[in-house]
Amino acid sequence: MPDRHQLHASYCDGHQKRLYGSRNDAKGAIRRQHDKGMRAYLCELVAGHWHIGHLPKDVLKGRVTAAEIYGGRS
Numbered sequence: 001m002p003d004r005h006q007l008h009a010s011y012c013d014g015h016q017k018r019l020y021g022s023r024n025d026a027k028g029a030i031r032r033q034h035d036k037g038m039r040a041y042l043c044e045l046v047a048g049h050w051h052i053g054h055l056p057k058d059v060l061k062g063r064v065t066a067a068e069i070y071g072g073r074s
């Protein structure tokens with residue numbers, strides 16, 4: 001079994017998105033893109049890994065929270 005943690009950049013096949021090993025890594029990637037409409041969120045398929053993605057328009061307008069859409073528990 002290869003150790004996935006040895007990979008420099010991992011990839012989530014389920015979401016077809018880049019994975020980040022920590023919330024800080026994901027937030028750093030957002031910062032580098034200078035895109036305030038993006039957020040870091042936990043991948044529910046790969047435990048302990050994070051994706052970044054654009055906020056849905058309803059969240060940007062303050063009508064619903066991201067947790068309501070993505071089912072976050074915190």
Ligand SMILES: [Zn+2]
Pocket residue numbers: 012014015016017043044045046051
């Ligand atoms: Zn994923």
